[in-house]
Amino acid sequence: MKKLLLWRRVGVAVCVAMLVRYADMSVVLAQGLGGAGRIQGTVKDPTGGVMQAVEVTIRNPVSGFTRTTTTDAAGTFVFSNLPPNPYHLVIEAQGFQRLERDVDVRSAVPITLDLTLALAGATSTVDVVGHAEDLVERDPSAHTDIDQTLIAKLPLESSGGLNQVVTLASPGVVSDSNGFFHPVGDHAQTQFSIDNQPVTDQQSRLYSNQLSPDAVQSMEIITGVAPAEYGDKSSLVVHIVTKSGLDQPKPTGSLAVEYGSFTTPTVDLNIGVGSHRLGNFLSLSGMRTDRFLDAPEFQALHDAGHKISFFDRLDAQTNPTGTFHLNLQAAHSTFDVPNTLDAAALGQEQHQAISTFNIAPGYSQVIGLKTLFTANGFIRQDHLTYAPSPDPFPASPAITT
Known part of the structure; x- marks a missing residue:
């Protein structure tokens, strides 16, 4: 006999954000408002002529985020899908003075910069300046910023998933068995926000299939004073911006094939491609192992499992101020429930299978210079199937007389 457990979440979120701009600066607003941001601009010489093939770099030294692009024939540059954070922008061109600018991304409203390079003088000096604003944010929430460059360096287990990233990278979060974690406060009052889609169910290998860490561009782990838009589940909020193929004219990605302990082969494929519009x-990943769940004994007994995960993100700029995106996720995992020595001697054989699918479309429209309209809908389901031992007696307690 099989027992079926089903979780389904359907939701629609609409947000209107009012932003006030002064020159090239934007007022600091709630961190999660509007999702990923965009920095665009034009580079000119002192006469007002546009400059092409000029290298423009932005970076955040705290999260480790760095991205470089070059201006096109019209002298323009674009950085899209930026996590909400402060950035330090640097432009260097031969024969011109180095230009630096601090830009604070807090919403999906594009930030447009008009930058003019000054000619280099006969003599040049080098000034070493520390930018404290890169390290100290004007944000009341207690949070940790993590970029993919840091995620790639973490010693993650093959079945660790996003929960292990949160545990290893955020102070005050304690790990538990099978991917659970405990933040400061009620561990049940946590939530993920993936490209503005709320996921408020408890996440672990026992009950759900998570997004692959390779599909994540950045994570902001909020451990205190979460913004009001996240609702009442605020013990810990994980705000995630996934990777995008925008502004990648050449296909860019990675393929990793690994083999680890407990007979664990893994395959991960990630690729992104696209234009400005x-x-x-x-992202595709698959794994098979003889130790899927945390074993109650030193030896993994009846603990094999496998999982496969698919994630796809589509971005389309419908008009100069409107953007549509669509997230698709499908995953399946099948695994044994591990035995103790006594249960193995009795011949217990319990299994679980989890099927997950998620569809999340969204639309953002900039209205004028002060208004951002965003609408996000989603359908998400975790379908868990539990299969007890074929022989019910080994799974039953002994009857004594």
């Missing part, structure tokens, strides 16, 4: 990112 249309982009797509695809």
Whole structure:
């Protein structure tokens, strides 16, 4: 006999954000408002002529985020899908003075910069300046910023998932068995926000299939004073911006094939490609192991399992101020429930299978200079199937007389 457990979440979120701009600066607003941001601009010489093939770099030294692009024939540059954070922008061109600018991204409203390079003088000096604003944010929430460059360096287990990233990278979060974690406060009052889609169910290998860490561009782990838009589940909020294929004219990605302990082969494929107007990112991962769940004994007994995960993100700029995105996720995992020595001697054989699918479309429209309209809908389901031992007696307690 099989027992079926089903979780389904359907939701629609609409947000209107009012932003006030002064020159090239924007007022600091709630961190999660509007999702990923965009910095665009034009580089000119002192006469007002546009400059092409000029290298423009932005970075955040706290999260480790760094991205570089070059201006096109019209002297313009674009950085899209930026996590909400402060950035330090640097422009260098031969024969011109180095230009630096601090830009604070807090919403999906594009930030437009008009930058003019000054000619280099006969003599040049080098000034070493520390930018404290890169390290100290004007944000009342207690949070940790994590970029993919840091995620790639973490010693993650093959089945660790996003929960292990949160545990290893955020102070005050304690790990538990099978991917659970405990923040400061009620561990049940936690939530993930993936490209503005709320996921408020408890996440672990026992009950759900998570997004692959390779599909994440950045994570902001809020451990205190969460913004009001996240609702009442605020013990810990994980705000995630996934990778995008926008502004990648050449296909860019990675393929990793690994083999580890407990007979654990893994395969991970990630690829992104796109233009300024249309982009797509695809992530595929698969894993098989003889130790899927945390074993109650030193030896993994009846603990084999496998999982496969698919994630695709499509971005399309429908008009100069409107953007549509669509997240698709499908995953399946099948695993044994591990035995103790006594249960193994009795011949217990319990299994679980979890099927997950998620569809999350969204649309953002900039109205004027002060208003951002965003609408996000989603359908998400975790379908868990539990299969007890074929022989019910080994799974039953002994009857004594």
